[in-house]
Amino acid sequence: MSYLKPALKHPSLPKNALGFTRRDYEGSISTLCAGCGHDSISASIIQSVWELGIEPHRVAKVSGIGCSSKTPDYFLSASHGFNSVHGRMPSVLTGANLANRDLIYLGVSGDGDSASIGIGQFAHLMRRGVNMTYIVENNGVYGLTKGQFSATSDKGSKAKKGAINTDEAIDLVAMALQLGATYVGRSFSGDKQQLVPLIKGALSHQGVALIDCISPCVAFNNHEGSTKSYDYVREHNESVNKLDVILGRSPIAASYAPGEMTEVTQHDGSVLRLRKLHDDYDATDRVAAMNYLARHKAMGEIVTGLLFVDPEAQDLHASLGTVATPLNQLNDASLCPGSSALEKLNAGLR
Amino acid sequence: MPQPLSATNDFVVKFANVNGSGSASANQLFAKSILRMGIPIASRNIFPSNIQGLPTWFEVRVSGEGHLGRRGGVDMMVAMNPQTWDRDVAEIDAGGYLFYDSTKPMPASKFRPDITVIGVPLTELVNAAYKDARQRQLFKNIIYLGALSALLGIDPVVIETLLSEQYKGKEKLAKSNQDAFHMGRNWAATNLPPIGLKLEKSDKVGDRIYIEGNAAAGLGAVYGGATVCAWYPITPSTSLAEGFEKYAKRFRTNKDGTKNYAIVQAEDELASIGIVIGAGWNGARAFTATSGPGISLMQEFVGLSYFAEVPAVIFDVQRAGPSTGMPTRTQQSDVLSAAYASHGDTKHLVLFPEDPRECFEFGAAAFDIADRFQSTVFVLLDLDIGMNDWLCEPFAWDDSKRMDRGKVMTAEMLEAGRDFGRYLDVDGDGVPFRTYPGTHPTKGAYFTRGTSRDRYAKYSELGSVYVDNMERLLRKFETAKNYVPHPVEKKASRTTPYGVLYYGSSSAAMQEALGALEQDGIHLDAMRIRAFPFHDDIQRFVESHDTVFIVEQNRDAQLRTLVMNECGIDPAKLVPVLHFDGTPITARFIRDAIGRKANSVEVVPLRKAVP
Numbered sequence: 001m002s003y004l005k006p007a008l009k010h011p012s013l014p015k016n017a018l019g020f021t022r023r024d025y026e027g028s029i030s031t032l033c034a035g036c037g038h039d040s041i042s043a044s045i046i047q048s049v050w051e052l053g054i055e056p057h058r059v060a061k062v063s064g065i066g067c068s069s070k071t072p073d074y075f076l077s078a079s080h081g082f083n084s085v086h087g088r089m090p091s092v093l094t095g096a097n098l099a100n101r102d103l104i105y106l107g108v109s110g111d112g113d114s115a116s117i118g119i120g121q122f123a124h125l126m127r128r129g130v131n132m133t134y135i136v137e138n139n140g141v142y143g144l145t146k147g148q149f150s151a152t153s154d155k156g157s158k159a160k161k162g163a164i165n166t167d168e169a170i171d172l173v174a175m176a177l178q179l180g181a182t183y184v185g186r187s188f189s190g191d192k193q194q195l196v197p198l199i200k201g202a203l204s205h206q207g208v209a210l211i212d213c214i215s216p217c218v219a220f221n222n223h224e225g226s227t228k229s230y231d232y233v234r235e236h237n238e239s240v241n242k243l244d245v246i247l248g249r250s251p252i253a254a255s256y257a258p259g260e261m262t263e264v265t266q267h268d269g270s271v272l273r274l275r276k277l278h279d280d281y282d283a284t285d286r287v288a289a290m291n292y293l294a295r296h297k298a299m300g301e302i303v304t305g306l307l308f309v310d311p312e313a314q315d316l317h318a319s320l321g322t323v324a325t326p327l328n329q330l331n332d333a334s335l336c337p338g339s340s341a342l343e344k345l346n347a348g349l350r
Numbered sequence: 351m352p353q354p355l356s357a358t359n360d361f362v363v364k365f366a367n368v369n370g371s372g373s374a375s376a377n378q379l380f381a382k383s384i385l386r387m388g389i390p391i392a393s394r395n396i397f398p399s400n401i402q403g404l405p406t407w408f409e410v411r412v413s414g415e416g417h418l419g420r421r422g423g424v425d426m427m428v429a430m431n432p433q434t435w436d437r438d439v440a441e442i443d444a445g446g447y448l449f450y451d452s453t454k455p456m457p458a459s460k461f462r463p464d465i466t467v468i469g470v471p472l473t474e475l476v477n478a479a480y481k482d483a484r485q486r487q488l489f490k491n492i493i494y495l496g497a498l499s500a501l502l503g504i505d506p507v508v509i510e511t512l513l514s515e516q517y518k519g520k521e522k523l524a525k526s527n528q529d530a531f532h533m534g535r536n537w538a539a540t541n542l543p544p545i546g547l548k549l550e551k552s553d554k555v556g557d558r559i560y561i562e563g564n565a566a567a568g569l570g571a572v573y574g575g576a577t578v579c580a581w582y583p584i585t586p587s588t589s590l591a592e593g594f595e596k597y598a599k600r601f602r603t604n605k606d607g608t609k610n611y612a613i614v615q616a617e618d619e620l621a622s623i624g625i626v627i628g629a630g631w632n633g634a635r636a637f638t639a640t641s642g643p644g645i646s647l648m649q650e651f652v653g654l655s656y657f658a659e660v661p662a663v664i665f666d667v668q669r670a671g672p673s674t675g676m677p678t679r680t681q682q683s684d685v686l687s688a689a690y691a692s693h694g695d696t697k698h699l700v701l702f703p704e705d706p707r708e709c710f711e712f713g714a715a716a717f718d719i720a721d722r723f724q725s726t727v728f729v730l731l732d733l734d735i736g737m738n739d740w741l742c743e744p745f746a747w748d749d750s751k752r753m754d755r756g757k758v759m760t761a762e763m764l765e766a767g768r769d770f771g772r773y774l775d776v777d778g779d780g781v782p783f784r785t786y787p788g789t790h791p792t793k794g795a796y797f798t799r800g801t802s803r804d805r806y807a808k809y810s811e812l813g814s815v816y817v818d819n820m821e822r823l824l825r826k827f828e829t830a831k832n833y834v835p836h837p838v839e840k841k842a843s844r845t846t847p848y849g850v851l852y853y854g855s856s857s858a859a860m861q862e863a864l865g866a867l868e869q870d871g872i873h874l875d876a877m878r879i880r881a882f883p884f885h886d887d888i889q890r891f892v893e894s895h896d897t898v899f900i901v902e903q904n905r906d907a908q909l910r911t912l913v914m915n916e917c918g919i920d921p922a923k924l925v926p927v928l929h930f931d932g933t934p935i936t937a938r939f940i941r942d943a944i945g946r947k948a949n950s951v952e953v954v955p956l957r958k959a960v961p
Contacts, residue, residue, distance in 0.1 A: 028809070057795055060632070060787045073797050073809065080787030082631055082658075083799040084624070085650050091580075091621040095628025095636060096787070098578045098612045103632075103788050121624070124617040316614075323608040327577040328633035328786060332752050334610050335575040337601040339747040345569070346744040349559035350385075 017053035025050045027077040031070065037189030037215030038068055038137045042075045044192050045106070045135075048199040049076065052247065060096055060103045064089040064118060067144055068110030068137035068215075087118025090125035090134075094316070097130050100326040101317050104203060105132035112142050115151035115170040122172070126179035126208055131315035133202040134210045136172055137189070139217040140228035147220035158225030171297070173307060176210040177290050182313030183209035184289075186304045188233050189216070198306060200245040204270035207313030214302065233302060240281040240292075240305040244273040264311045272309060283309055354466045355445040356546030359389050359414030361425040363498075363547075366438040368431050370402030376491035377408040378739075379512055380498065384412055385560055385741065386508045388552040392418040392858070394738045394934060399585065399674045405434045416554055418705075418741060419859025422936035426547060428494060435460065447545060449498065451490075468542060470497045475533060489530040496534025501542060503549045506535060559706075559744045563735035564639075566706035567665055568593025569745070570713020571637055572601055575753045576663070578636035579613045580625035582644065585677055586733040587667035590639035591615075619644035623651040623662065630661040631798060633758070633786035635717045637663035642671045642684050645691065652726050653692025656823070657800045659773070659784070661720035661756070664688075665713070665729045667736040670932045679932025680733035682854055685908035688728040689882050694801070695820060697827055699834060700728045700882040704857035705735060707742040708880075712835065721756035723830050724784060732903070734855040734934040759783040764793040772796045772807040773819060780825030827883055834881035837888055840864070842873035848948060849895035850927075851888070853879040853909060855934065856901050862937035863944070870941070872948045874899070882912065889917040892924070899944055901927045903935050 013021040025046045030039050049059060056078035063069035065086035072081045084092040093107045114122045114136050125134070140153040149157075152172065153165045176184050183205040185198040195213065202209035214233050216222050222229045227236075247270055264272040264284065274283055282288055289308045296303045323330075355361070363380075367373035374395075381393045392411040398404035411421050426447040429438045442448060444464045450456075452469025461467055476490045499506060510528055517524035564587065571579070571594050579598075581591040595613055602610040616622040622638040629636035640648070645666055655662045668684045670676035688700050699719055701712040712729050720727040757777075759770055764785070770793065773782050782805075785794035796807035801819065804810045842848075852860045857878055864876055877891045892898050892913065900910040907926035914921050927943045929935040 055791055057788055057791050062628070077797075078792060078795050080785070080795050081797040082628070083797065084627070085654050088620060088624045088651070091616070091624025092628035092631070094614070094621075095578060095580065095625035095630070095634075096632040097628075098614070098625065099629040099632035099634030099636070100786075100788065120617055121621055124621060128614070317612075320612050320614075321607065321609050322612050323604060323610050327610070327612060327629075330575075330577060330610055332575065335577065335602070335753075336573055336747075339749050341601060342573075342745050342747050346557075346559050349561045349744075350555075350557070 016050050018055060020050065020056065022046060022050045024078065025056055025076055027072075027074040030074040032067060033219050035218040036067070037139060037217070038071050039074070040189040040192065041135065041137055041195070041213055041215055042071050044195045044199055046075045047192070047196050048203060051196070052200055052203060054104060054203070058104055059106055061106050061108065062089050062093040062096060063108045064110075064113040066110040066113045066142070068108055069113055071137070072106075072108050087113050087116070088121055089113065090118065090121035090130075093132055094125060094128065094130050097132060097316070098322070099328045101131070101322070102326050105130070106203070107132055107134045109134065109136050111136060111138045111140060111150040111152040115172060119151070119170070123175065123179055126176050126181045126210070128316045129180065129182065129208045129314060129319070131206055131317070132208060133199065133205070134208065135199070136210070136212050137215040138172070138212055138228070139215050139221055140226070141217050141221040143217050143220060154227040157227045158223070160220050160223055172210065172212045174290065174293060177286060177293070177308055181210050181308070182207035182310040184308040185210070185306045186212045186214070186302070188214050188237055188304060190230060190234070191237070191304075194239060194242070194304060197243040197245050201243060201270070201272050201306060201309070204245060204266055204268050205309070205313065206267040207310070207315050236300060236302045238278075238296065238301040238303050240276075240278045240303055240307065241283060242275040242277060243306045246271040246273055264309055266311050267313070272306065274306060277305070283307060284311075286310070351464055352445040354546045355425050355443065355447070357425065358548045358550055359412055359552060361412050361547045362421055362423060363410045363412070363426045363428065364424045364441070365408040365428040366431045366434050367406050367408065368433070369398060369400050369404045369406040371491070372488040373406075373430065373491045374408070376495045379509060380495055381410050381739070382512055382560065383499070383504050383508045384410070384549060385555055386512070387505060387549060388555050389414055389549060390416040390418065390554050390741055392420065392741065394420060394734065396933070397678055399678045405431050412549065414552055414554060417858065417862040417937065419862050420934040420936045422938040428498070430494070447547065449494070466545065468501065468545070470494065470534070470538065470542075475537060479530075479533065492527055492530040493534035496531040496536075497538035497542075499531070500535045500538035501545055502547055505551070506532070555741065557744055558741050560739050560741050561706045562589065562737055562739050563703070563706040563709040563731050564590040564667060564737060565593035565596075566745070567703075567709040567713035567729065567731060567736075568595075569597045570710040571663070571717070572597045573710070573747060574635065574714030574717035576635045576637050576717055577611050578626065578629035578634045579611070579638070580616045580622040580636070581638050582616050582619050582622050582640065584641050584644055586669050586737045587639040587641045587644075587665065589737065590665050590667060619647040620651065623648040623664070626662045627651055627655055627660050630655070630720070631658075631787075635661070635663075635721070637665060637717075639665040639667065641667050641669050641677070642687070645684055645687050649692045652698065653694055653696050654800060655726040656692065656696045656698065657694070658798050659724040659782070660798075661724050662726040663716045663720050663729065664726060665731060668730060668732040670930075676932055678733070680855070680934055681903050681930060681932065682730070682732055682856070683904040683908065683930070684730060685904070686911060688730060689912055691726075697883070698726050698728055699723060699830055700730055701835060702730050702853040702880055703735065704854060704878065705742045706740050707745065709735060710745050715835070718754040719830075719834060722754055722833060723781060723826060724756060730854060732855050757781055757783040759785050759789070759794060761790045761794075764790045770794050771805045773803065773822070774805040775822050775825065779829040780822045780827070781829060831883045831885050834883065834885075836885050837880055837891070838878045839887070839891065840876045842875050843868065844873055846873040846875060847896035848873065849875045849877065849891055849898040850901060850944070851877050851879055851891070851898060851909070851913065852901040856903060859935045859937045859940055860901055863940035866937060866941045867944060870945055872945060874944070879909070884913065884916055888913070889919075892917060892919050896923070897925055898923060899925045899927050899947065901935070901940055903929050905930045
């Protein structure tokens with residue numbers, strides 16, 4: 001059972017640009033297991049939206065089914081949320097986005113929801129470039145049904161009961177890059193320093209943004225032999241860059257050697273300031289990113305960071321040429337051609 | 351040999367063609383020219399699941415009386431397809447006419463002694479006049495149209511006008527078509543004796559229009575304020591989404607080129623309905639168009655729409671199925687899978703238009719109904735209405751009409767302190783208020799999920815909370831009974847123990863059969879069902895008759911099941927009349943079936959047989 005938290009707030013809580021405290025972005029109390037990676041992601045989402053100074057009701061949260069998909073109840077309770085059906089968050093969110101292009105869309109899904117039952121919708125959403133942030137809370141296992149392998153489980157990874165996964169893993173980051181996603185990141189629920197800026201950049205991005213966030217399942221996939229455990233991910237995590245998201249121009253505080261830092265300005269004016277951790281990584285080159293990821297995956301690394309961004313991204317509304325006014329706000333006069341048009345039409349059908 | 355058939359403005363001509371040979375255009379001209387002469391017609395395509403090469407038929411029923419159902423039988427066969435020659439010749443009524451290309455001699459065994467054979471050397475004529483192969487193929491069709499015009503008495507001026515309209519701005523094309531037409535017409539006038547089938551100018555068409563149901567429904571969606579269309583191509587519904595696109599492009603494009611609508615061709619039917627439900631949840635009017643297999647795939651989402659109370663409109667153009675082949679034939683076989691779609695206890699709003707005029711009307715009204723009841727509305731067309739051009743009343747629109755967006759709580763209402771419970775029955779009609787996402791900074795947000803929530807949308811797995819919600823949903827369904835289109839009743843000329851229920855595309859054939867049955871001495875009160883949930887009048891109608899026939903185009907008497915189930919009717923009282931071979935139901939079929947059954951009911955009255 002979830003329930004509301006007490007409304008009592010400490011008077012000296014810090015406020016964002018709009019005067020909201022972090023508490024204004026929280027949700028019901030989580031019903032997930034203690035230590036679940038998903039709860040850390042929820043906390044990072046709250047932190048990101050608070051820091052960006054987005055009015056909480058301007059976000060629409062959509063999810064599918066599974067542990068991950070339950071989490072939208074646990075953040076942003078002033079936002080409308082939709083817990084839809086298994087694997088179908090992408091289509092529901094696409095429809096919602098078509099209806100009102102002015103809201104900020106956050107889709108939360110899991111590895112079962114997106115890489116198994118929902119892989120078709122995942123793929124086609126990426127292709128269409130729906131303006132949204134798509135977070136996959138990836139733990140490599142089915143939690144609510146108690147420990148079956150999911151499609152992102154690595155080949156050779158061991159289940160809690162000892163079975164070895166013999167199927168090749170689906171890499172959602174590689175798929176998203178191939179299918180045209182315009183903002184692609186991978187992170188780890190245990191690394192809030194990395195995750196919060198990634199989410200902020202994604203929410204500011206005017207196209208489809210995927211964050212594949214490895215999020216260990218403490219109940220069913222956090223043991224020796226699992227490649228999605230806290231220990232394993234910490235040991236193999238290779239971050240290619242460090243991201244800061246800057247709203248409006250602000251001077252660069254630290255000085256960097258040439259080539260160490262790149263800046264990417266997105267459509268909404270936000271600036272993605274990327275400090276390179278690996279010399280040969282360029283996050284604005286899709287093909288190079290795909291090659292790098294494939295090479296380093298073969299070396300057993302889990303490459304994280306902002307892996308690709310196209311600052312010139314366009315979204316589905318641009319492809320369709322829809323009017324700037326949200327479709328759900330158009331009135332009778334804009335929608336109904338009326339009787340005189342019908343008379344002319346009738347005349348042509350005789 | 352029997353006397354050759356003789357009839358004026360009352361006969362059936364069937365064209366047997368090869369798919370992709372360009373015959374459709376000539377056949378349409380044939381149909382439209384008769385309409386322009388003021389004579390009602392009913393036309394139907396019988397086509398294969400194929401783009402080129404397989405047999406296809408076009409049937410035109412000329413009916414001065416205005417009967418628009420399929421009559422059954424063929425008075426003249428225009429046999430242009432050697433592949434189907436034998437069955438086409440066999441199908442002609444005794445005394446009827448066979449029109450064929452006589453260029454190549456045929457053995458006597460290929461004909462019948464009881465029909466009149468009309469040979470026109472089409473290939474010879476066309477080869478002599480044209481060099482290009484494609485031209486030869488296309489103009490052959492226009493030449494047979496010319497010959498038919500001479501035989502049947504079609505006014506050549508009407509055809510010339512139609513060709514000018516069709517090739518407006520391409521005068522050269524119009525002229526070459528007109529020449530081909532006259533070539534055929536002159537040949538027939540010179541070489542053929544007159545026949546017994548005749549067309550005479552009339553005034554029975556009035557201001558009626560001629561259009562297919564799919565286009566009409568797409569137009570209805572434009573008038574109904576739909577802004578989001580998500581669909582996946584499937585016969586026979588494809589032209590519905592394309593119709594919406596065509597009319598939306600015409601009527602909803604702004605001066606700067608931006609569009610007041612969005613159309614997504616989705617990856618499958620699951621995504622189509624998901625997009626519709628997402629858009630509906632967010633306050634846009636959204637629909638999808640599909641057919642039976644699509645309905646099967648959408649089941650889970652339709653249930654979500656019922657429980658989460660999200661408006662959605664699904665146009666289902668019914669067909670036989672599954673797989674390939676029969677899907678290009680018509681049926682009314684999705685009644686139950688629409689009415690009771692999905693898992694859990696669900697029931698859905700279903701509309702049954704009878705013709706393109708009602709496809710337009712219901713196509714627009716469905717969006718008001720969906721918003722009002724925050725649920726899926728099915729509009730059940732079928733291939734016969736959807737893909738054939740029908741003569742119907744002109745479309746009409748009341749400009750004072752405004753969209754009924756249902757119970758939507760606005761920022762002002764929330765600000766004024768209105769209590770908002772997403773699933774709270776404030777008016778006792780079972781219909782709660784909803785808010786659109788993003789309405790108010792601090793009030794009115796809620797989390798949408800399936801069933802596990804209380805009146806204020808808070809998560810709950812309590813049995814009592816679930817039951818409370820399920821009972822409210824029933825109240826809502828009850829409220830809908832009076833809001834959806836009411837049934838239309840037509841009384842017999844005298845008091846009768848017999849009633850008949852029918853719906854959708856069976857309507858035209860049923861109207862005709864009622865008159866014929868009356869001549870046979872069988873009087874029936876008739877009621878056309880236009881929507882589910884059933885209005886109380888339907889129950890009263892059944893209760894006030896001893897025997898009620900239910901005419902349907904499916905094998906399992908699906909509407910009968912629904913009536914039995916929802917109205918608690920004794921099954922013995924409801925006699926099914928079922929037509930399900932994939933062709934549209936005919937008045938002859940209904941007349942025979944009801945005639946036979948009524949007579950057998952006379953022998954053992956039900957009241958006595960059932961204690």
